[in-house]
Amino acid sequence: MVDTFSYDTLYSEKSIDDPLKPAAHATYDFAVAYPAPETLPMDGLIQALQVAVDSDSEKVLAEMAYYPQQLGALELREYTCAKLAADRGFTVTPEEVALTNGSGEALGLVIQALTNPGDVVLAEEFVYMGTTAQLRRFGADIRGIAMDKGGIIPEALDDQIVALTAAGEKPKYLYTIPEHQNPVGSTLSTERRKAILKIAHKHGMPILEDDCYVDLRYKGEMQPAFRALDDSGIVVYVASYSKLLAPGLRMGYFTASPELMRRALSFKIGSGPNQFAAVAIEGFLKNNLDSHRDNFTPMLEAKCASMLASLEKHFGDSGATWSTPEGGCYVWLTMPESSDIASIRDEVFQQGVGYVAGTNFEADASGRIGSNCARLCFAFESVEKNAEGIALLAQLFKRHGQM
Amino acid sequence: MVDTFSYDTLYSEKSIDDPLKPAAHATYDFAVAYPAPETLPMDGLIQALQVAVDSDSEKVLAEMAYYPQQLGALELREYTCAKLAADRGFTVTPEEVALTNGSGEALGLVIQALTNPGDVVLAEEFVYMGTTAQLRRFGADIRGIAMDKGGIIPEALDDQIVALTAAGEKPKYLYTIPEHQNPVGSTLSTERRKAILKIAHKHGMPILEDDCYVDLRYKGEMQPAFRALDDSGIVVYVASYSKLLAPGLRMGYFTASPELMRRALSFKIGSGPNQFAAVAIEGFLKNNLDSHRDNFTPMLEAKCASMLASLEKHFGDSGATWSTPEGGCYVWLTMPESSDIASIRDEVFQQGVGYVAGTNFEADASGRIGSNCARLCFAFESVEKNAEGIALLAQLFKRHGQM
Numbered sequence A, B: 001m002v003d004t005f006s007y008d009t010l011y012s013e014k015s016i017d018d019p020l021k022p023a024a025h026a027t028y029d030f031a032v033a034y035p036a037p038e039t040l041p042m043d044g045l046i047q048a049l050q051v052a053v054d055s056d057s058e059k060v061l062a063e064m065a066y067y068p069q070q071l072g073a074l075e076l077r078e079y080t081c082a083k084l085a086a087d088r089g090f091t092v093t094p095e096e097v098a099l100t101n102g103s104g105e106a107l108g109l110v111i112q113a114l115t116n117p118g119d120v121v122l123a124e125e126f127v128y129m130g131t132t133a134q135l136r137r138f139g140a141d142i143r144g145i146a147m148d149k150g151g152i153i154p155e156a157l158d159d160q161i162v163a164l165t166a167a168g169e170k171p172k173y174l175y176t177i178p179e180h181q182n183p184v185g186s187t188l189s190t191e192r193r194k195a196i197l198k199i200a201h202k203h204g205m206p207i208l209e210d211d212c213y214v215d216l217r218y219k220g221e222m223q224p225a226f227r228a229l230d231d232s233g234i235v236v237y238v239a240s241y242s243k244l245l246a247p248g249l250r251m252g253y254f255t256a257s258p259e260l261m262r263r264a265l266s267f268k269i270g271s272g273p274n275q276f277a278a279v280a281i282e283g284f285l286k287n288n289l290d291s292h293r294d295n296f297t298p299m300l301e302a303k304c305a306s307m308l309a310s311l312e313k314h315f316g317d318s319g320a321t322w323s324t325p326e327g328g329c330y331v332w333l334t335m336p337e338s339s340d341i342a343s344i345r346d347e348v349f350q351q352g353v354g355y356v357a358g359t360n361f362e363a364d365a366s367g368r369i370g371s372n373c374a375r376l377c378f379a380f381e382s383v384e385k386n387a388e389g390i391a392l393l394a395q396l397f398k399r400h401g402q403m
Helices: A042-055 A057-065 A074-088 A102-114 A129-137 A154-166 A190-203 A258-265 A275-315 A345-350 A383-399 B042-055 B057-065 B074-088 B102-114 B129-137 B154-166 B190-203 B258-265 B275-315 B345-350 B383-399
Strands: A098-100 A120-124 A141-145 A173-176 A207-210 A235-240 A252-255 A330-334 A373-377 B098-100 B120-124 B141-145 B173-176 B207-210 B235-240 B252-255 B330-334 B373-377
Touching: A042 A057, A042 A275, A042 B042, A042 B057, A057 A275, A057 B042, A074 A098, A074 A252, A074 A275, A098 A102, A098 A258, A102 A129, A102 A207, A102 A235, A102 A252, A102 A258, A120 A129, A120 A154, A129 A141, A141 A154, A154 A190, A173 A190, A190 A207, A252 A258, A275 A330, A275 A383, A275 B275, A345 A383, B042 B057, B042 B275, B057 B275, B074 B098, B074 B252, B074 B275, B098 B102, B098 B258, B102 B129, B102 B207, B102 B235, B102 B252, B102 B258, B120 B129, B120 B154, B129 B141, B141 B154, B154 B190, B173 B190, B190 B207, B252 B258, B275 B330, B275 B383, B345 B383
Parallel strands: A120 A141, A120 A173, A173 A207, A207 A235, B120 B141, B120 B173, B173 B207, B207 B235
Antiparallel strands: A098 A252, A235 A252, A330 A373, B098 B252, B235 B252, B330 B373
């Protein structure tokens, strides 16, 4: 009829012409965020679906045929409560748990319920870029809190809140990944968690706890969740089955005080989370959680050891330092301050090694502290490829004058 | 530590304390929106997953282990393109299709990309309440277009746009369900579609086409999609696998002009749609679409016939009228104008029969035209229960003085 219809005057003011992110993967893909694909229990998940259908076909059909409730499938919420009580030491009812399309949706809903444009929000100085992207989307002004190897430094947190409040910029809430932090891999001690809770209460500031790596510990002691140390409602707890099972299942969850949950869920677009995946997850985990964990944690440890040994061998004399994780997916590499591995990231990627530059994780997006750092996922590639890829990375850094 | 933390001063201005919707279902559940659960191919979907894993385990594991791309699983997008070409007569590439968590997410994303608060948006005078809820959430001022048995009346549409434009309220876009409209069941003729496209171009007004019922025709002629009649980009096409397979799979999709797609996807919360469900859907449909359709369409027709016969028997002398659908899920019941079946809906539900009152579907939410109408889903309950439930409905309407 006509050539091309023009939308130029029709787009909403809030819409952004963001380019789609390409699906490219490097030969040695340390830029991803997922544990060992070879331990992903596809057969077990499929079998769990079949068992559910065979044992009560009518029930499964009815659940699949109704549009899911806002909270999601009851059986998986019940299982989630049991898992939280056993693994994380706190008790909630299925009515206090909402399943979501990955923990990303949970975080997005809570952020919308608590954030007005311009609100100051605190986070670790290096922190998961998916969350900071959502925080910015909804207008948050993010400030980073100083960390050391043990994560957030409570005194720095308190000082910063006092200073911001004095400047009329009282922070609205704190976002934190307390266990195997993304990207640096730190775990907050119980003592620090208690100190941070005390500070949070002093300033009336909720804690948005992102516990998505908690199932991936292979050594050291798991610390109690913030939520287990505080029952007042000040802690919003978000977690996920993405890392324990598979991101492709898109299943996360959160629990918060009742009104906050209702307000968060009021931002849901479309109806509830996937019932099909929920049946598979609940059916698989209720019988296989321990054996599945026993299967993948040694694999994670071996993969991490391989990457660390290769870093020692190829980066030992470079002045670089790196973290020695007790779980999770990531080694955090810090090159000497004068180096810039952020600017060469795309070239190195083309040459075979993917990583995420530290600048992507800066809470305040200042570009000041991350250009000599990189997050290296040790969990996705094989033991052998972890060793080879780090060797190649050293070569490439040298070729680009960064080592 | 303390009793209960108070969020009173912390909620965002946009958050709403909406009560969660209960999961209650009536004995005769004509309030739902889903075809025959007994035809839901759970075994076929599970088998498709197993075949995919058995034939290329590494590929499936890698797809499940990466976070899904914004557009969703490539294979299902490729299949969707083939299905659109075969069933709906238009050609798009996989890069022009985005999978979503049900068509609800697709609609929500497009609405956000095109709607500023206060924008006037047009829709059929009775129309799907899930979409109007989202339109209102993002600030649209919805106006209903007069319909007859053939759907939107093109002349009424043109007149209304002219009048609104003259009043400084030029409509931004038109939302329509052209095939087996929800709730009234009308299908727009090809002639009307062409007339509406001409009006849309005249006024520079996009059409948001919701084609989610197109697979559910059991008699009469399928009409070409708006999108098949116009390649200019003025048509945004949204559809779903929820009605063809199962709502619990949460899989919809949309296609639009490239910049509009990018802007719509920029509103996504969290990452892409479920890979697990995508593998099952693509694997099942590529081999079984025709046999699956041949299985459920006669069932739909029998269920509809049963409800219509029972309406004739129990409502024949009441002054009521009802639609005679050629597909979809719904009979639209119109009682005499003096009756009010909206106000007794909750009581009738408790007494055994669920329906959705017409007031819920009013585009402009005026409460003026829907109180004597109801949407009755004939597709979910059995042939027998459709007959019984309508008999009970007549009794209950009489008991409540509405017949």
